[in-house]
Amino acid sequence: MKQTKWQRLATIGLCSSLVINAFSGVTAVAETITIESSPTVASSAKEATSASSATPESTESSQETTETSREEVTQETVEQEDTTEIAQEENLLEPSGIQAKIMPRAFVWAATGTTNRTTVRLNDVVDYRMKLENITTDDTNSDIVGPIRIESKLAAGMTRPTSVIIKVGPEEQNVVIGEGSHNANSGGEYFVWTESTRTVTAFINRLHGRTSGNTGYIKTLYFQTRITSGTHNEKKYIDSTIRFNGFGAVNRRNEMTYVDRFSGNLGLKGNLKFYDEDGVASKEQMSLSINPVLFKSTNSRVEGTLLRYPLTMTNAGSGLYRFDTGLKNIGTSNGGSWFFFSNDIVINFATATTNRIDKIVLAPPKATLPDSRTGVMTSRAYTSTTYTRSNYDISTYNFTKATGKTWRITNRSSNSGVSTNIMFSDNLVGTTGQFNKGNSGATINYYIYYKKLYENFVNSNGQKITPPSGFTQGKRTVINSEAYTFKQSGTLPDTYQADGKTYKFKGWYKGKTKPNTLTTTKAPSYAVTYDDNDDLNVVYEEIKVLEFPSRTYQFGFVDESGKRVDASTIDLTYDNWYGIGTEPPNNIPSAWATTKIETGIKANTKNNLKEIIYPVQYLETNSNDSFQFSAVNLRYQLPRIYKSISIQNQQGGFDAAYPYPSILNPSGAEINNTPQYFELKNNGGQEFVFNRTTAAAPENVQLPFYLRYVSSFLTGKAMYYTIQGPIYYYLTNRRVTENFVDANGTKITPPTGFTQGKQTVINSDPYTFKQSGTLPDTYTTGGKTYKFKGWYKGKTKPNTLTTTKAPSYAVTYDDNDDLNVVYEEIKVFDFPALTYQFGFVDESGKRVDASTIKLTYDNWHGEGLATNSADSNKPDYWKTVSLEKGKVAPTKNNLKEIAYPAQSLEILSDRSTQYSAANLTFTLPNYYEKISVYNKSGTFDIAYPFPNIQGNDYSEPFVEGENKLLSRNFELKNNGSQSFIFNRTTTAAPIDIQVPSYLRKVVHNPNLGSGVATYLTIDKPVYYYLTNRKVTENFVDTNGTKITPPTGFTQGNQIPMTSNTFKYTSAKALPASYTTGGKTYIFQGWYKGKTKPNTLTTSTTPTYNTTFDGNDDMTAMYKEEVPKASVALTRT
Known part of the structure; x- marks a missing residue:
């Protein structure tokens, strides 16, 4: 390869x-x-x-x-x-x-x-x-x-x-x-x-x-x-x-x-419930966390790595917290056991617990409360489904304080051997396959113990005694905050009776050791110290006492009219005083000391009376000292509407309906001359106090003579007075007094309708004074004329007076509410009442309904500042003193009227003055086009001649002549929007004031030597002639050239408009064609107004609503017909 x-x-x-x-x-x-x-x-x-x-x-x-x-x-x-x-x-x-x-x-x-x-x-x-x-x-x-x-x-x-x-x-x-x-x-x-x-x-x-x-x-x-x-x-x-x-x-x-030899699921779940010591579910704001641990153990030693499953418990409300780890699959082959458990639980409080929480434990404070100190273990063999139950002790698993807000239960050390004797557990035994569950799903109950203090009532020897009513011997108070201040509930009485004995308050102290000096406040309060030395110990000693009966003292109030005043509107405040006299004789202030005083007590209102109620009192008695109890420092607070309060009415006596009551001494005999001891005096503002009090009290205690309880060492008896009925006080209202004075403050005769020194009762709070009537600008009395300068409120005249003619102001209830009206004497010219009338005539010579025409004007008062005659008629030398705008002339006898009242205008030493209707505006209905003081002929109708005008300083009147010197001053001009104003006005006024020349009243500057004053009277109405708006009928050809109209129509015919809703309608229908002057015209249509539209209206009877804007004429358009040519054939 x-x-x-x-x-x-x-x-x-x-x-x-x-x-x-x-x-x-x-x-x-x-x-x-x-x-x-x-x-x-x-x-x-x-x-x-x-x-x-x-x-x-x-x-x-x-x-x-x-x-x-x-x-x-x-x-x-x-x-x-x-x-x-x-x-x-x-x-x-x-x-x-x-x-x-x-x-x-x-x-x-x-x-x-x-x-x-x-x-x-x-x-x-x-x-x-x-x-x-x-x-x-x-x-x-x-x-x-x-x-x-x-x-x-x-x-x-x-x-x-x-x-x-x-x-x-x-x-x-x-x-x-x-x-x-x-x-x-x-x-x-x-x-x-x-x-x-x-x-x-x-x-x-x-x-x-x-x-x-x-x-x-x-x-x-x-x-x-x-x-x-x-x-x-x-x-x-x-x-x-x-x-x-x-x-x-x-x-x-x-x-x-x-494959393990043994396997299964382990898991923890359960609940923690928290109560206070009384078994009430805890309301603490807190969160809980649990940190379970799962591990394998061989020979009581941890094998491998500890596994943690931290959880935040679920707050289920009412102090209940839940957790559930879920199931974890485990197994074992070599004999090692698996443990899943947790005591690692932490409470985190929302607020600090350093001082207030004493402990958090399993042990219940009462046998009747749930007890979780014994845990429950359930066990089963590996191949079995049968569980056996047994108990185990978890009583040591109490929370301990970790920090100010944190409490915890700590897990056992995992490396020092593990047993199942823990709070929550789940265990698989490696050698046998045995499963053991501790407190699975159980609720473990904990009790939060707070710091507490107890109230103890003891005598001077520290022996416990029966406490006063409303208090409990050994009462427990839970200290539930970190900086807790204890305040005893209620007020400790100075004395009380129990078991046939009378006890007198000596004081109190905090903790286990009685100090040399006790605290004597009657509502014990102190910051706790969390050192088991926080209990309250209240000390009383047994004394001998005299018993005084319950008494009620009543006070009513009467107004100036003799009617009862609502007593709830008056505050009566007093102090309850207890005193001891140790230096005989006991009728001087230095002999008395205050043992207790309860301040700021408000008297209740019952049956429309103020009541001061004394409960049954027990005053100590011995052979050396005297003791007193009384309401003292009585303070009556009146509503601001009242000026004073007195024990007697305005006549110096008592109303029959409210008699002064009899007062009896301790022996039951009536005492004379006692009203003076109930008289009051002003203590500043609206507060009144007793004018006379007894000297048998410290200087700072005002003790009414007949309201006392006295335990005297001289008699050894209970001494007090009996008042056989309510004490009634008479109230006097505040008033506003009206004063009329000159510039020096000297009182003068007031104008007609007003009264010098008139008083107006102030009967509400708040109250606004309004003077009756309107003050005149000037008035004459006793041969003198006075001119209004202004007014002021109170005693001090300000630099600037208020010049409104109907004085009104909110009163201040401070004796500074009187009205002072200032007038000064002046020289005047007396103008008579004058009336100027205006009528209206239509084109037919008939009177027009004057109510359809609106005439408005302003009342103008001006002053001329010129120092020579040449300047007196120049606008720049005139100023407006006052201008009353928007006056509307009334209609009377089908005439508009402007009426001047009779007036006295001041003759100033260096100025001229004028009074006139100004800025006259005539507003016409829409169907009128114009208004003129002349008729169509430029003259006056015989029925409505122009009036003669008479000057006060001329013997003969001014008569209208051909030159129209008078009438031209009444001619009007168009001011837009159907309004018309005077075309000519005087120049003797500011540029923005239009004053008709013949409607004026003038007081001349004495320095100019032109007479004292002038005014004009007009002997009859001034008539104005009205011209209606019209619709003109026009006939034109297509070029707009006027043509001869059809028969029955007139070129330029005018139809008057007669109403504000006038609608034009042609008198008859326009022909479709017509012939005149050898011409034939064919109807094309018509249009309204001055401008021919693109499309004509072709209805033959024109009709439309007029718009009163000069655009209402009707124009009918015809087209001339062109004849057709004809041809004749001739045979030749």
């Missing part, structure tokens, strides 16, 4: 390929088959002179091999260019010194591998045999020679091969082959073991080709290996590759299954 160089060897699948030797011209057929599962791999080759010379027998044989195989076929190819690599491979396969022989012309051979086991266990010995058989040959005189290389790769857990031999000859004589080429036998065979790839490679040089065979050919390769490890159901393989020089590689796989 060495002498034959193949150009290409290519086989794909099970198909044969023809390969042509480039050197010798020999054609050969070769197949290489790799078998994955079959124990036999066959390969055949034929040599032929051409592709067509392959015998049918050989082809058929090849096909049979393909059809009966279930193998995947691969092909190794040898490229012509790779001759060097081929040579190297041949040198590797063919040991040096061995002379290869010529191959037979054709041969078929097979390699069959077997083991003595299909399943293996630990320590089993596996015999491996690779049988190489000669099947057929056409040359019985030649041997098939090597080199042949057989590589066998062993799976993990199998030892290196031992007893590597070849079986030679028909009798399969055993021939040991040595390891390494230096140990080759006489035939040059040896093997090599490669540890890194776990491969044994045997080099074989002989394979006999004759049917009878000589004793020298090799028939079988054999070796042994032992199983050292494996996992249950693991597949173990011996993969062999046979390399036959020139024919590529044949792969062979031998499969065995590793």
Whole structure:
């Protein structure tokens, strides 16, 4: 074979390929088959002179091999260019010194591998045999020679091969082959073991080709290996590759299954439930993790690697947490046991637990609560389905604090021996196959113990006593936070009675040791120290007391009208005071000390009365000291609408409906002159306090004389007063007073309709004062004329007054709410009332309904600043003082009227003033085109003559003449949108104010010497003449030239528009054609307006809605007909 160089060897699948030797011209057929599962791999080759010379027998044989195989076929190819690599491979396969022989012309051979086991266990010995058989040959005189290389790769857990031999000859004589080429036998065979790839490679040089065979050919390769490890159901393989020089590689796989002696599924699942000490499901915010461990143990020692299965438990709510590792398949063959267990459980709290949690344990605080300290073990034999149950102790598996937020249960050390006495476990015993499950699926209950403190009530000797009502001896408080502050519920009484004894509060202390000085606050509170020294100890001592009955003191309120005021609108606040007098005599402030004061108590409202209620009181009594209890520091807070409160009404007495009650002393006798002890005084703002109080109290305690309980050492009796009914107080409202003053603040006579000093009661909060009426700009009284300057609120006049004529403001309830109206005396000119009227006449001379025409104007008041007569009529010298826009003239007697009231206008020392209607605008209905003060003839109708105008400083009136000097001042001009304004106005006004010349009232500047004042009266209405809009009828030809219209129509005929919804309709239908003046016209159509459209309207009776825009004329178009020429034939 060495002498034959193949150009290409290519086989794909099970198909044969023809390969042509480039050197010798020999054609050969070769197949290489790799078998994955079959124990036999066959390969055949034929040599032929051409592709067509392959015998049918050989082809058929090849096909049979393909059809009966279930193998995947691969092909190794040898490229012509790779001759060097081929040579190297041949040198590797063919040991040096061995002379290869010529191959037979054709041969078929097979390699069959077997083991003595299909399943293996630990320590089993596996015999491996690779049988190489000669099947057929056409040359019985030649041997098939090597080199042949057989590589066998062993799976993990199998030892290196031992007893590597070849079986030679028909009798399969055993021939040991040595390891390494230096140990080759006489035939040059040896093997090599490669540890890194776990491969044994045997080099074989002989394979006999004759049917009878000589004793020298090799028939079988054999070796042994032992199983050292494996996992249950693991597949173990011996993969062999046979390399036959020139024919590529044949792969062979031998499969065995590793079987443990015992196998099964191990897994953990269970629940943890957390309670507090009372058996209530824990509400702690926390998460739990568990870290189970699975490992194999031999002789109580870990074998192999520990496997961890960390899990976060599922929070199922109500303190319940669940976990489930799922099942893990394991097995054992050598007696080693498998353990799956976990005590490695961690709690991570959301908040710190350094101080507040004492312990987390299995032991229940009460016998009635679930107890999980005894675990349950279920066991069964390997071949049994019957379980046995037993108990085991897990009581030591309590949580311990790891960090401020972390608590854990730690696993036992795996290397120090393992027992099943753990919380959750699953175990397979290697020697017996016994399965043991500890607490499988069980719920383990834990109890969280918090730090606590207890409330103790003791006497001065530390002996426990019955506590006050509302308190419990030994009451437990759970400390549930890291920085916990204890606050006792309720307020400790100063004294109380129990078991026929009276106890007096002495104080309290924290912890086990009583200090020299007790804390005397009545609501004990302190930060706990978490050191078992946090209990509260409250100390009371037994005393002798006097009993005082319950008492109720009532206070009502009456307004100025004698009606009851809603008592809930008034706040009454007081303090409950307890005092001791130790320095007789006890009627001076220095002799008294406060033992207790309860501040800020709000009196309740009942039956529309404020009530101060004393419960039954027990005041201490002894031979040395006096004791008092009373409501003190009474404070009445009035609504802001009230100015004062008094024990007497405004007449200095008491209303019959609300008499002052009798007050009895401790002996039952009535006491006289007591109202003065209930009088109140203002304490700032709306607060009122008692004006007189007793001196038998500290300086800072205002003690009403007749509200006291007194235990005096002088009498040893309970002393108190009895008030036989409610105490009524009379309230006075705040008011706004109206003052009228001059610039110096001196009061003056007010205008008519107003009253000097008028008072308005403030009766709500908030309250807005609004003066009744409108203040005049000027008024005259007592021969003097006053001009309005403005007003202000309160006592202080500001620099700038408010000038609105109807004063209104929100009051501030601060005695600064009065109204002060300021007028100053002035010189004036008195103008009479004036009325200017305007009428309207249509084209027929009839009066038009004046209500259809709108007349608007502005009331203008201006001042002239000119200092000489020449400038007095220039706009730049006039300014607007006030402008009241948008006045609408009313219609009266079918006339529009502008009426000026009688006015007194001030005569200024250096200026002129004017008052006038300005910016007059007449707005016409749409169907009118224009308005004029003249009729069509440019004159005036006899029925509506132009009026005469009379000046106040002239004896004769101004009369209209031919020059129209008067009327031209009333002519109007179009201002767009149907509005018309005066064409001529006076220049004695600002440029933006249009003032008609003859409607003015003027007070002249005295410095200009032109008289005091002027105004004009018009003796009759001014009439305006209205012109209607019209529709004009036009007749034109196609060029737009006017033509003679049809009979019955008039060129330029005009139809007046008479309403805002006027619709034009032709008087009759237009003819289709007509003849006039020797011409015939054919109707083409008509259109509206000035512009001819592309398409005419062809209806013969034109009609349309007018648009009042100068585009309403009707134009009818006709076309002149051209006559046809006629021809006469004459015979000649």
